[in-house]
Amino acid sequence: MSSDLFKFFEKREINQVAYENGFIQRCSKMKAWMFIDSLLFSKFNYKELCLNDIAVDFSMKYNLNISKQGIDERFNASSVKMVKSLLFKMIEHYSAMHKLDSVFSNFKSIRIKDSTSFQLPENMSKYFPGNGGNSSEAVARIQYEFDLKNGKILEMDLQPVTNNDYSNAWNTRDSIGTGDLIIRDLGYSSLKMLKEIDIRKAYYLNRVKPDVAIFEKIGNKYITLNLKPIEAMLRKEGVPAIEKHVFIGDRKFIPVRLIIMTVPEDKIQERINRQKRKSKRRSSKNNPRCLETLGLNLFVTNTQTSILPLGQVYELYKLRWQIELIFKAWKSIGQVHLLKKAKPERILTLLYLKLLWVLMNMNVINALTAVIFNSTKMKLSVLKAFKIFQCYIEQIRQCIHNKIKLEELLGQMLITIKAKALTEKRKCKIFSLDIILSFAV
Numbered sequence: 425m426s427s428d429l430f431k432f433f434e435k436r437e438i439n440q441v442a443y444e445n446g447f448i449q450r451c452s453k454m455k456a457w458m459f460i461d462s463l464l465f466s467k468f469n470y471k472e473l474c475l476n477d478i479a480v481d482f483s484m485k486y487n488l489n490i491s492k493q494g495i496d497e498r499f500n501a502s503s504v505k506m507v508k509s510l511l512f513k514m515i516e517h518y519s520a521m522h523k524l525d526s527v528f529s530n531f532k533s534i535r536i537k538d539s540t541s542f543q544l545p546e547n548m549s550k551y552f553p554g555n556g557g558n559s560s561e562a563v564a565r566i567q568y569e570f571d572l573k574n575g576k577i578l579e580m581d582l583q584p585v586t587n588n589d590y591s592n593a594w595n596t597r598d599s600i601g602t603g604d605l606i607i608r609d610l611g612y613s614s615l616k617m618l619k620e621i622d623i624r625k626a627y628y629l630n631r632v633k634p635d636v637a638i639f640e641k642i643g644n645k646y647i648t649l650n651l652k653p654i655e656a657m658l659r660k661e662g663v664p665a666i667e668k669h670v671f672i673g674d675r676k677f678i679p680v681r682l683i684i685m686t687v688p689e690d691k692i693q694e695r696i697n698r699q700k701r702k703s704k705r706r707s708s709k710n711n712p713r714c715l716e717t718l719g720l721n722l723f724v725t726n727t728q729t730s731i732l733p734l735g736q737v738y739e740l741y742k743l744r745w746q747i748e749l750i751f752k753a754w755k756s757i758g759q760v761h762l763l764k765k766a767k768p769e770r771i772l773t774l775l776y777l778k779l780l781w782v783l784m785n786m787n788v789i790n791a792l793t794a795v796i797f798n799s800t801k802m803k804l805s806v807l808k809a810f811k812i813f814q815c816y817i818e819q820i821r822q823c824i825h826n827k828i829k830l831e832e833l834l835g836q837m838l839i840t841i842k843a844k845a846l847t848e849k850r851k852c853k854i855f856s857l858d859i860i861l862s863f864a865v
Contacts (some may be wrong), residue, residue, distance in 0.1 A: 425791045426831035427786070428518045428564045433457070433824045441827065453488050454508065459498060461485075463777050465821035471762035471775045491641050495502040499770035511580070514783050519577040524797050528573045532603030536576065536744050537569035537612060539592070540751040541585045542761035548771055566760075566779070567592050568750070572743060575790040580783055583777065593617050600626050605727075607744045615673040618680075618830040622726050629732070629741055632722040637674040638682065646677060653717055657688045667734050672724060681729075683737045685721040694721050732854045745807070748817070750786070753810040758782050785813050788834070792841055808845035812837070 426446055431437065431823075435457040442448045442456030462481045475492040482488045499638065528534050543554055548562040555563070563585035569578040579596065589611035597620050600606065604626040613630045621628045639646040649670055658666065658774070665685040671677040687695065695718040723737055754760045758779045765769055789809045796802055797851055816837055821830040 425788060426827060426834050428787075429483045429824065430827040430830055432514060432518050433460075436827065438510070441513065442502075443508050445509055447498075447506040454482070454490060454494075454498065458482070458486055458488075459503070460507075460510070460777070461821065461824070463774065464781055465817055465824075467818065469759045469762050470778060471759075473764075473774075483498045483576055496767075496770070499551040499767065499773050501769060504769055504776065505647065505772045507780065511776050511780045511783065514780060514787070515577060515580060519783075523574050523795055524572075525586050528605075531573065531605040532601065533574055533576075533605065534572040534743070535569060535600075535604050535606050536572055536747055537567070537579070537593075537606075537608050538747045539565050539589055539611075539742070540754070542567040542755070544763060544773065544775075545765040547765060548768055551768060551772065553586055553738075555585060564775070566754075568747065569596075570747075570750075570786075571788075572746075575794050577783065577786060578791070579612075580779060582779065588616055590617070594620075597621075597624075600624050602626060604631065607741060609744070615676055615678060617676060618724070618726070619676075622678075627725065627727045627731075629723060629737065631728070632672070632682070632724055634717055636672050639671045640668070640799070641671060641678065646671060649682075651717060651720060651722075654684055655686060658684070665734060665738070667729075667737075680724040680726060682713055683721075683723040683725070683734060685723075685738060687719050687721060735845045749806050753807050754782050757810045757814055758785070785810060788837075795838065796842055796846075803847050804841065804845050805847045809841050812841055812845055 430529070434706075435455070438457040438460055439448060442459075447456055447459075463473075466477070466481070475495050476590040478495050479490055479492055482490050489513065510809040544562040544564055546561045548564075552562045552564045554560050563583045565583050565587065566580045567579055567583060567589075571578055572575065578599065581592075583592070590613075593608065593612040593614075594617060597617070600621060600651060602625040606626060606628045609629060610631055610633055613633065615636070618628055618630070630667065639650075640649050642648075649668075649825070654666070658664070664682060668682045668684065669679065670682045670813055671679055672682075699718065721738065723741060725732060758778065758781065760775075760782055763774060765771075767826055784832060789804060789806060793804045796804060816833070819833055820830075823833045
């Protein structure tokens with residue numbers, strides 16, 4: 425990891441990317457690596473950072489007297505292209521490949537994807553238009569996908585919120601390989617996408633949308649599956665879950681394993697109230713089919729029982745919720761969504777820099793997670809590790825161009841994180857490590 429970070433932030437490497445993207449066009453006192461170093465490792469969040477702060481940092485760190493206007497001019501289309509290129513370069517070449525040994529052996533990878541959105545200053549509506557109505561005029565969406573098994577970040581892409589999850593799923597389908605397991609939320613799911621995953625000899629595990637037709641084949645006829653008597657039978661007999669081989673999709677008839685699980689009684693009313701609020705917010709009527717299935721969790725998969733037994737389906741799907749903790753870390757600690765109003769090129773440059781910082785954090789955390797898990801079978805808390813990483817920001821800046829010192833610092837961080845950032849077992853809460861270990865060989 426120290427070798428990867430040192431090579432990525434090598435002055436010559438950054439200046440070469442800057443030259444390729446037009447940020448460097450002539451000899452200048454302000455080098456591209458200085459620009460990246462000053463902004464990426466700034467002690468301010470970007471909503472507080474002003475041009476004068478950057479000018480002061482250049483004066484103190486590099487003994488360069490650069491005016492606010494001079495700095496403002498460097499925020500342009502070329503700075504956006506340069507930082508975006510650095511982000512994609514880190515995703516492609518430096519996303520950590522550190523496996524969790526002896527787990528998920530039936531799958532080549534465990535791919536978990538979700539998105540998070542946040543408002544931007546209204547002058548960014550040209551680049552990131554909102555959805556209209558009462559929503560903000562400018563809203564960005566980050567699409568994020570990671571491989572839980574191999575510790576590799578597969579996608580981190582900044583898009584307008586109008587680019588929905590389904591479009592993203594379809595546009596990135598070529599990255600899916602044989603033996604991958606795809607776990608995603610409802611927004612990414614469609615019959616067309618499930619069929620595409622099947623064609624690529626990969627696996628999927630998805631919840632079922634309420635409007636998806638489910639059929640049983642009796643003789644040569646496809647009969648609509650009635651879920652009400654199934655739910656009644658499960659509750660009467662105290663059976664938590666069953667599976668059925670069914671077909672989904674009106675006139676498409678895609679064969680799948682359907683896993684039917686009962687929701688605890690005290691959670692059903694919560695779901696009903698949430699659904700009513702959602703319908704009221706959207707000024708739409710409650711979908712009868714949706715209300716009928718609120719007492720059930722429905723999952724479909726194309727895995728065989730020998731690969732993914734019934735008892736492990738829900739446990740594996742719950743690991744998808746870890747991505748919500750990652751998004752929480754980005755916003756509450758990384759403050760990726762905090763940006764002040766400025767010219768669009770400055771906002772875009774800072775936004776991509778913030779994503780680059782987050783990506784660097786996640787690569788180090790993923791690497792340390794694998795090291796600690798493989799040696800102790802303990803797991804890191806993303807939130808705790810992210811907080812600790814933030815505490816080291818100035819020390820990382822001082823060591824980033826010295827490979828030996830950087831290696832020593834990462835060693836210190838490993839000791840601190842191992843001592844202070846492990847997940848804690850909470851009463852009545854499912855421990856993600858327990859789930860992961862249940863898939864160990």
